[in-house]
Amino acid sequence: MPYQKFLDAYGEIHDLRMTASVLHWDQQTQMPPGGGEARGRQLSTLGGLIHDRMTSAEFLGLLADAEGADLDDDQRAAVETVRFAVDRATKLPGSMVREMTLVESRAFGAWIEARQARDFSIFQPHLERIIELTRQKADCFGWKDTPWNALVPDYERGIDARRIASLFAPLRSFTVDLLDKIRGADQISTRFLDRQWDLGAQGEFGRRLIGDLGFDYSRGRIDIAAHPFCTNFSVGDVRITSRFDHRNPFEYLFSALHETGHALYEQGFRPEDERTPLAECPSLGLHESQSRFWEVTIARSLPFWKHYGPIMAGYFPGNLAGVDAGTLYRAANRVEPGLIRVDADEVTYNLHIMIRFDLELALLERRLEVADLPDAWNAAYKDFLGVTVPHDGDGCLQDVHWSSGAFGYFPTYTLGNIYGAMMTRRMEKDMPDLWDKVGRGDFAAVLEWLRTRIHRVGMRSLAMPLVEEIAGEKLTVEPLMGQLGRKFTDIYNL
Amino acid sequence: MPYQKFLDAYGEIHDLRMTASVLHWDQQTQMPPGGGEARGRQLSTLGGLIHDRMTSAEFLGLLADAEGADLDDDQRAAVETVRFAVDRATKLPGSMVREMTLVESRAFGAWIEARQARDFSIFQPHLERIIELTRQKADCFGWKDTPWNALVPDYERGIDARRIASLFAPLRSFTVDLLDKIRGADQISTRFLDRQWDLGAQGEFGRRLIGDLGFDYSRGRIDIAAHPFCTNFSVGDVRITSRFDHRNPFEYLFSALHETGHALYEQGFRPEDERTPLAECPSLGLHESQSRFWEVTIARSLPFWKHYGPIMAGYFPGNLAGVDAGTLYRAANRVEPGLIRVDADEVTYNLHIMIRFDLELALLERRLEVADLPDAWNAAYKDFLGVTVPHDGDGCLQDVHWSSGAFGYFPTYTLGNIYGAMMTRRMEKDMPDLWDKVGRGDFAAVLEWLRTRIHRVGMRSLAMPLVEEIAGEKLTVEPLMGQLGRKFTDIYNL
Numbered sequence: 001m002p003y004q005k006f007l008d009a010y011g012e013i014h015d016l017r018m019t020a021s022v023l024h025w026d027q028q029t030q031m032p033p034g035g036g037e038a039r040g041r042q043l044s045t046l047g048g049l050i051h052d053r054m055t056s057a058e059f060l061g062l063l064a065d066a067e068g069a070d071l072d073d074d075q076r077a078a079v080e081t082v083r084f085a086v087d088r089a090t091k092l093p094g095s096m097v098r099e100m101t102l103v104e105s106r107a108f109g110a111w112i113e114a115r116q117a118r119d120f121s122i123f124q125p126h127l128e129r130i131i132e133l134t135r136q137k138a139d140c141f142g143w144k145d146t147p148w149n150a151l152v153p154d155y156e157r158g159i160d161a162r163r164i165a166s167l168f169a170p171l172r173s174f175t176v177d178l179l180d181k182i183r184g185a186d187q188i189s190t191r192f193l194d195r196q197w198d199l200g201a202q203g204e205f206g207r208r209l210i211g212d213l214g215f216d217y218s219r220g221r222i223d224i225a226a227h228p229f230c231t232n233f234s235v236g237d238v239r240i241t242s243r244f245d246h247r248n249p250f251e252y253l254f255s256a257l258h259e260t261g262h263a264l265y266e267q268g269f270r271p272e273d274e275r276t277p278l279a280e281c282p283s284l285g286l287h288e289s290q291s292r293f294w295e296v297t298i299a300r301s302l303p304f305w306k307h308y309g310p311i312m313a314g315y316f317p318g319n320l321a322g323v324d325a326g327t328l329y330r331a332a333n334r335v336e337p338g339l340i341r342v343d344a345d346e347v348t349y350n351l352h353i354m355i356r357f358d359l360e361l362a363l364l365e366r367r368l369e370v371a372d373l374p375d376a377w378n379a380a381y382k383d384f385l386g387v388t389v390p391h392d393g394d395g396c397l398q399d400v401h402w403s404s405g406a407f408g409y410f411p412t413y414t415l416g417n418i419y420g421a422m423m424t425r426r427m428e429k430d431m432p433d434l435w436d437k438v439g440r441g442d443f444a445a446v447l448e449w450l451r452t453r454i455h456r457v458g459m460r461s462l463a464m465p466l467v468e469e470i471a472g473e474k475l476t477v478e479p480l481m482g483q484l485g486r487k488f489t490d491i492y493n494l
Numbered sequence: 495m496p497y498q499k500f501l502d503a504y505g506e507i508h509d510l511r512m513t514a515s516v517l518h519w520d521q522q523t524q525m526p527p528g529g530g531e532a533r534g535r536q537l538s539t540l541g542g543l544i545h546d547r548m549t550s551a552e553f554l555g556l557l558a559d560a561e562g563a564d565l566d567d568d569q570r571a572a573v574e575t576v577r578f579a580v581d582r583a584t585k586l587p588g589s590m591v592r593e594m595t596l597v598e599s600r601a602f603g604a605w606i607e608a609r610q611a612r613d614f615s616i617f618q619p620h621l622e623r624i625i626e627l628t629r630q631k632a633d634c635f636g637w638k639d640t641p642w643n644a645l646v647p648d649y650e651r652g653i654d655a656r657r658i659a660s661l662f663a664p665l666r667s668f669t670v671d672l673l674d675k676i677r678g679a680d681q682i683s684t685r686f687l688d689r690q691w692d693l694g695a696q697g698e699f700g701r702r703l704i705g706d707l708g709f710d711y712s713r714g715r716i717d718i719a720a721h722p723f724c725t726n727f728s729v730g731d732v733r734i735t736s737r738f739d740h741r742n743p744f745e746y747l748f749s750a751l752h753e754t755g756h757a758l759y760e761q762g763f764r765p766e767d768e769r770t771p772l773a774e775c776p777s778l779g780l781h782e783s784q785s786r787f788w789e790v791t792i793a794r795s796l797p798f799w800k801h802y803g804p805i806m807a808g809y810f811p812g813n814l815a816g817v818d819a820g821t822l823y824r825a826a827n828r829v830e831p832g833l834i835r836v837d838a839d840e841v842t843y844n845l846h847i848m849i850r851f852d853l854e855l856a857l858l859e860r861r862l863e864v865a866d867l868p869d870a871w872n873a874a875y876k877d878f879l880g881v882t883v884p885h886d887g888d889g890c891l892q893d894v895h896w897s898s899g900a901f902g903y904f905p906t907y908t909l910g911n912i913y914g915a916m917m918t919r920r921m922e923k924d925m926p927d928l929w930d931k932v933g934r935g936d937f938a939a940v941l942e943w944l945r946t947r948i949h950r951v952g953m954r955s956l957a958m959p960l961v962e963e964i965a966g967e968k969l970t971v972e973p974l975m976g977q978l979g980r981k982f983t984d985i986y987n988l
Binding site: 012016042046049216218235 | 505506509510512513516517520524525526527528529530531532533535536538539540543710711712713714715727728729730731768769
C-alpha cells in the first residue's frame with residue numbers, strides 16, 4: 001500500500017532526526033569540551049544525510065504515490081505535513097545543509113565560550129558566517145518584502161513580518177503604558193529572596209512540582225544546561241533542562257516549569273501517532289503557548305501560590321518562615337525591566353521579544369552589521385526597558401538561537417503568549433472551577449483539556465486555525481492585553 | 495586523489511558509527527525506561543544505514559580505487575583495515591543487520607529487566623532469537639570446525655577456538671593447582687571492609703585516581719551504569735562508566751580503573767588519525783591488555799598501595815584509620831572463588847572466562863539449549879570454582895555481552911591478560927625504576943611507554959604481531975603464569 005510504504009520511509013528519516021536530537025542534547029548537557037569538533041562533524045553528516053533522504057528521488061516518489069492514493073483525513077494531514085517539509089528541503093542544496101550544520105555546531109561552541117568570557121568578538125565571525133548562510137538559505141526559498149519572511153515558515157506557518165508587526169504594535173503601546181503606570185506605583189519588595197537557596201532543595205521542589213503538573217518521569221528526565229530547553233526522542237523519551245541560581249529560587253523553578261509545559265505537549269501526542277508526521281507540533285507559537293501557560297498563567301497565579309507556598313516553605317524552612325502565599329505570588333510577579341529574557345516578568349517579556357524581532361530583521365536585511373549588534377542591542381535595551389547592559393554575556397550573547405541559525409524564531413514566543421491568552425479565556429468558560437482546581441494543586445483536568453484540544457491533535461491542524469477554533473475568534477492580542485491588565489492592575493493597585 | 499575520496503566517504507561512515515555509540519551510551523546511562531522502544535528503532539535504522547553504506551557499490555568502488563593507488567604504509571594499513579570490515583559486512587544482508595540491531599536492542603532491555611528480577615525466563619526468548627540470528631550470521635561468513643570461528647574475527651583476528659583452547663589448557667591446570675595451594679594457606683582477612691563506604695567519597699577518590707593515571711577529563715567523563723564500560727565518540731570524547739557498592743569500595747574503584755585503562759588507549763590515538771581507520775584498536779584482546787594492566791598489574795600492586803593507602807585513608811578517615819598499605823594490598827588481592835566475573839580476583843578471573851568460552855561454544859554448536867543455560871552455568875561454577883549460584887542475576891544474567899550478540903568476545907579478556915603479562919615483562923626490562931615510579935604515584939613514563947608502543951600505533955599493526963614484537967617472543971601464557979605464581983606465592987606464603 002502506497003501510504004504504508006511512504007510511512008516506513010518517513011519512519012527512517014524520523015529516526016535519523018531523533019538521533020540528531022540525542023546528539024544535540026548530549027552536546028548541551030553531557031559532552032566534554034574535547035568532543036565538540038567531532039560532534040560538529042557527526043551532526044553535519046547526519047544533517048546532510050537527512051536532507052539527502054528527504055529530497056531523494058526515491059522518497060519523493062513514495063510521497064507522490066501516497067498523495068495519489070485514497071487517503072483518510074489523518075493520512076492526508078500526514079502526507080501534507082511531509083510535502084511542506086520536502087518542498088522546503090528540496091530548495092536547499094545538500095552541500096549548503098551540511099555546511100550550515102557544521103558552521104552552527106562550531107558557532108554553538110563559540111557562543112558558549114563567548115558568553116562565559118563575556119566577549120562578543122569570539123562569537124562575531126561565527127554569527128557573520130551564519131547570517132551569510134541564512135541569507136543564502138532565504139534566497140533559495142525565495143521571499144517577498146524581507147528575507148525574514150522566507151525563514152519564519154520553519155517555525156510558524158501562515159504569518160509574515162508585516163502581520164507580526166501589526167500584532168506587536170498595539171501590544172507595544174499597551175505594554176509601555178502599563179509599565180509606566182507600574183513604575184509610578186508602590187514597588188514589590190522581594191527582600192526575602194536575598195539569601196542562599198540550597199540547590200538540592202531547589203531541584204527536589206522543582207522535581208515535585210513538575211511531577212504534580214503531570215510530567216511522566218518514566219518517559220523523560222531533567223538535567224542542567226546553560227540554556228534551558230526541551231527535546232524529545234520519542235513520545236516515551238522527552239527531556240528538559242533548567243539552570244540553577246543559588247541566589248534566586250525562581251530562576252530554576254520557572255525555567256523548569258516553562259520547559260515542562262513544552263514537555264507535557266510532547267508527552268501528550270497519541271502513542272499510535274509515534275514515528276509518523278502526525279506526532280508533531282504544527283508551530284513553535286503553539287508549543288510556546290503550552291510552556292507559557294504552565295509557567296505563567298498557572299504557576300504565577302495566586303491560587304497556585306496559596307497551595308504551593310506552604311509546600312515550598314517545607315523545602316526551604318530557613319528561608320521562607322513567615323513568608324505568606326501573597327508575598328510569594330507578588331514576588332513571582334514583580335515587574336522589573338531587566339536584562340535577561342528568560343528571567344523577565346510577564347509584562348516586560350514581550351518587549352525583549354520585540355527587540356530581537358527588530359534586530360534580526362535588521363541583520364538579515366543588512367541594515368545592521370554583525371559588528372554593530374552589541375551597540376544596537378544595548379541601545380534598544382536602554383530605549384525600551386531603560387536598562388544598561390553591563391557586558392554582552394547579559395546582552396546579545398544571552399540566547400542560543402542565532403548560534404543555531406534560528407532566525408524567525410523569537411516572535412513565536414510572543415505569539416505563544418497571544419495564543420495562550422486566547423485559549424485560557426476559553427478554558428475558563430469550559431471549566432468554571434479551573435482556579436479552584438489550581439488552588440488544590442489538581443492539574444489533571446487542565447492537562448486533559450489541553451491533551452484533548454491540542455496535544456492529541458498533533459499535525460491534524462495548523463496552529464492558527466486550531467487556536468481560532470478553540471477560542472471561537474480570530475487571532476487577536478486583546479485577551480493577552482486583558483489578562484495582563486487585570487492581573488497587574490490588581491497586583492500593583494493601579 | 496583516490497585515497498582522499500575514500501577517506502572522506504569513510505569519514506561519514508565513521509561519523510554514523512560514532513553516532514550509534516552516543517545512542518548506546520545514552521541508553522545505558524541516561525535514557526528513561528519509556529525511551530527504549532524508539533531507541534531500538536533508531537539504532538536499527540542507523541545500523542542498517544551504516545551497513546548499506548559500507549557495502550554500497552559507491553563505497554566499494556572508492557575502496558577499490560584507493561587500493562589501486564600508490565599508497566604509503568599508513569594509507570595501506572588504513573585501506574586494509576576497511577577492506578577486512580567491508581568483506582565481513584558484504585557477507586551479511588542488510589535486512590539481517592537491521593533485524594539483529596532491533597532484536598539486540600530489545601534483548602538489552604529484557605536483560606536489564608531479567609537481571610533485576612533475577613528471572614532468566616524474561617531473557618530466554620530474546621537470547622534464543624539472538625543465537626538463531628548469530629548462527630545465521632556465522633553461516634553467512636562461512637566457518638570451519640565450529641561456527642564460533644566465524645565470529646571471533648570481529649574481536650580478535652588470527653586466532654580460532656582450537657588455539658584458544660590450547661592456550662587455556664595449561665592456564666587452567668596451573669590456575670586450579672594455584673587455587674588449591676591458596677585454599678590450603680592462611681586466608682586474608684578483609685574484615686575492615688565490612689562497613690558502609692560513602693558513595694560520594696568513593697566517587698571523589700576514584701576521580702582523583704583516574705586523573706592521576708592520566709585520564710584527560712577535558713576529553714572524557716565518568717558516569718554510573720549497570721554494566722561498567724568504556725566508549726568513545728572521538729579521540730576528544732572518551733567516556734567510562736562504573737557502578738557503586740556501598741559495602742565495598744573496591745567494586746567502584748577497580749571497575750573504574752579497568753575502564754580507565756581502555757579510555758587511556760582511546761585518548762591515546764594520534765589526533766591526526768582521528769576519523770580515519772587508523773584511530774582504532776586492532777583487537778579486543780589488545781584493548782583488554784590495557785585495562786587489565788592498569789586495573790590489576792598497576793593498581794593491585796604493593797607499591798601502588800604504599801602510595802595510595804594513606805591517600806585513600808584521607809577520603810575515608812572513619813573506615814581506614816590504622817589500616818596499613820600491606821593490609822589494603824592483600825585485601826585488594828584476596829583470592830576467593832566467587833560468582834561475579836568483574837569482581838573476580840586475578841587468579842580465578844580466567845576461570846570465569848573459560849566457563850563462558852565453553853558455554854558459548856556449546857550454545858552456538860547447539861550442544862546446549864538456551865533453556866538449559868542456567869543449569870549448565872551453575873554446574874560449571876560448582877565444578878570450576880566450587881560456588882553455588884543463588885539466582886541467575888548473579889549467574890548467567892550477570893554479563894551484558896550475549897544480549898548484544900557478542901559471541902567470541904569473552905576469551906579476549908584472558909587473551910588481554912596474556913598480552914598484558916608479555917608486555918609487562920618487557921616494560922620492566924625497559925624501565926628498571928618502573929615500580930619506584932608507581933610507588934610515587936608517577937605514571938607519566940608508564941603511560942608514555944604504552945602510548946608510543948601501542949596506543950599511537952592504532953591500526954598500523956594487528957594485535958598479535960605487535961605484542962610479539964614488543965615482547966620479543968611468540969604468544970605464550972608463560973609470563974602470565976609466572977606473574978600470578980610469584981605474586982600469590984608471596985602474598986599467601988605458599
